[in-house]
Structure formats: C-alpha cells, structure tokens
Amino acid sequence: MNSTLKSMLIAAAAITSVSAFAQDKATLDLLVKKGLITAEERAKTLDEAAKARSASGVNKVFVKEDATKRLTIGGYFQAQYQNFDYSQTTATGVSASAPTQGSFLMRRLYLELLADVGNGISGNIVLDTSGNTSSSSTSWLDRAMVSHSSEIGTFDLGYRKVTWGYEESTVSSLFKASSGKLSTVERGITNRYWAEGENGSANRSDGRRLGFAAHHTGLHYNSVVNPQGFEYGASIVNSAQGRFTEGTNNNDLAYYANVVWNNKVSDNEAYAVGVNWGSSRYFNSTSAVNTLANMEGYNPFVGVKYFNWTFQAEYMSTKVTSSKDAAANTDDQDHTPTGYNAMVVYKINDNWEGVVRYTSLDTDMRGQKISDGERGFAAASTAATGTGSLYDKSDAVYLGVNYYFNLEALGQQVNGYNAKIQFGFERAKFKDVITQASTSTLATGASQISATVDTLRLQAQVAF
Secondary structure (H helix, E strand, O other), X not given: OHHHHHHHHHHHHHHHOOOOHHHHHHHHHHHHXXXXXXXXXXXXXXXXXXXXXXXXXXXXXXXXXXXXXXXXXXXXXXXXXEEEEEEEEEOXXXXXXXXXXXXXXXXXXXXXXXXXXXXXXXXXXXXXXXXXXXXXXXXXXXXXXEEXXXXXXXXXXXXXXXXXXXXXXXXXXXXXXXXXXXXOOOOOHHHHHHHOOOOOOOOOOOOOOOOOOOEEEEEEEEOOOOOOOEEEEEEEEEOOOEOOOOOOOOOOEEEEEEEEEXXXXXXXXXXXXXXXXXXXXXXXXXXXXXXXXXXXXXXXXXXXXXXXXXXXXXXXXXXXXXXXXXXXXXXXXXXXXXXXXXXXXXXXXOOEEEEEEEEEEEOOOOOEOHHHHXXXXXXXXXXXXXXXXXXXXXXEEEEEEEEEOOEEEOOEEEOXXXXXXXXXXXXXXXXXXXXXXXXXXXXXXXXXXXXXXXXXXXXXXXXX
C-alpha cells in the first residue's frame, strides 16, 4: 500500500510540474520530510520535471524564424493627469480668463520588439498605441528599422528620430535622452516647436511648427560608443515626417550631421559638448507636399554631471527660406526662429530629485499657437479669444519633483526610471500676437494679447 501511494505521489508531482514547478518542489520537500519518498527520488522527479517543462515550451518564447538569435521584448507606459489655467491681458488693459481644463490620459503605451539575427544584424519595432505622438504622421509607430552594427558604428535603415534637440535625442552616450527618461513630465516649448509635426495651413496664412526634427524615414548612422572622446552621426532622410511620404517630384531629402565630445571622469563626473546640424524642406500639414521652402539650422548643446547635480543646455536656430512661390509655399517671408533650453536636476537621494527648467522661443514672426507649446491645451474648449491667436514669442519656467521607487532585480537594488512618479508645475507666457495679411505684422490695440498658461501635471510610469 505504501509503495503504491509513493508511486502515485511521484507520478502526480511529475505530471503537474510542467506548469507549477515551484509548488511541486515544495510538495516533494514535504514528502521527503514525511518519509514517504527519498531525497534521491525527489531529485530524480525534479530532473524529469525540468526535462518535461523544457520539452513542453513552458517559460520560453518561440520566434517564427529559426535564424533569430535573440528576441527582446520591452516597453513602458505612462498614465497622466493634466490641468490648465488660462488668463490673458490686452494692450488696452482688458483682462480675461477661461475655464480650468483638467483631464486624465494614457500619455504613452509603448511596446518594443528587438530581434537579433546574428552577424550584427537586427530589427527593431516600437509601437505606441496611445495615439498621443504628434511628432509623427503615423501616431501608432515610434520606430521601425533594420540595423547593422560593427566596429565602425551602426547603420539604421528605416523610421526613427533624427538627432536634433537635446530633449528629443542626443548622439552623446553619456547623456542619452528618450521619452521615458525625461526629467520633466513633458518636453519644453522650444523642442516641441522644432520636433512636433508641421501644422501650418495649405495657404500662406501661417507657418507654425517646423516638423524639422523627430521621426523621419531614411538612412541613419552613429559611431561606436566612446565615453572619453568623440562620437558622431549623420542621417539622410525624407524631409517630411512620417513613414508613408515618398516625395513629390522635388528634392525631398533632408540631411543631418552630429558631433559630440565626451569626457567621463568617473561615475560621478561627466561632460559632453556637441552640435547638431540639419538641412531640410518644409511641408504643409494639410496635403503633406513640399512647399519649396528650405530650412537649415544648428543646435549646440552641453551636458554636465557633477555628483548629485546635472546641468543641460541647448540653443536652436533654423532659417526658413521661402521660395516666394505663392502656388507652392505656405509663407512668402523668410524667418529665423531661435530658442534655448536650460535645465538643472538635483538628486536629493536614491528616491527623490528636483528639477528646474527654463525655455524660450522667438519664432521671428512665423508664429505659434498656445497648443503648439503646451501639449494637451485645447483652445476650442474656451471662450477666451487669445487661445486661438498666433504668438511670436513665448517662454516657460518648469518646477518639478520626481520619485523613483526602490526595486530589486536579480538580487540588486534598482532606483531608475523603471518605476517613477513625476509632478511638475509650468508657467508659460505667450506674447506679441501676429496679424497675417499681405505681410506678417504685430497686432495693435485690443487685438494685441499677452497670455499666461499655468499647467500642473502628474505622471506615473512603469518601464520593462
């Protein structure tokens, strides 16, 4: 009877071990303790269970093609609350305000697949199902490219960000930037003006955002990582953002080049100084066609880490040269928008850090709306006349705190962006309303408005 019971118990443990290994191990340990089976029988049963589990495919991911060497799955998601408070004052001293706007949203829902097929060749796809990516005409796709890495660097063919704008991306391996690693909840007005999708109308009435940076399809190159020396990169891509625009019988290619000097003194001290350059065409937003307007500019930047302090600063300048062709161009005037960001981050301890950022933008009479600078601000939801105006200049001050959770992975403590909560307040001011008639001029009298937008944002993130 005892022998029969023992055999039944061992068989049952072996069968169920395919799907519940940890539980079966505890069961077998108990059987050994009760004297119903021996330690040798326990070890044999666990070995057979491991073989059965391996054969069944439990705890494994099977790729479709046998040539795949390694498949990595990652991503992150962000949940956010935002609140906007708007007020304005005209040149004649008349003040007005608008109802407070508050809402919850899923800011980002990223899923990444990275397939390594060997010999330095890989494929990378990143999906964003949130629909909040306005720096691309394909809002659900953040990256899709084929890559080859070797001792001379990495070549990417496909759809990804070009290197322009410190908050968007940087060629420096010491100060890598991404949406998940932002010290602020949202990027600043200046970066958004260059990187978010072009949104000017099809006629010459307004230009607004440039669509100069961020996501473009083409060939990209980055040198090998060099934390104590020079790193550089270049891109030849479609001028228009997105992955579907193939050209309009004109020279629709854009060119970017980047160089940075890194100096990592220690884990507590690092420096980077560099510059990004680019030359592109401006596309109008309604028909995604080349306007024959040329854009060329540069973006110097600096990054410093010194123990608990991190400092980042950048300057942007791009000349938009009109073709003066009324049939093709959205604007018959030349403009040179300029802007800069400066940010200081102080790490209080492993969990807390404080952030201060100042950003300023001068569109040189090209113009921007408040919704161009403050992501999520809905002009149509208010009755205040200034929310739909076209402003020449803006600046903003951001104050925030970030909390990083204590995590444990593979026996080590992790305090990073994998799990964090961010809270920030930003006061943005917009001034010098532009009147667009035969030429762009500043409005006068009651039409000249100065606007202030106070924004509160709370965001939680989990990255994996």
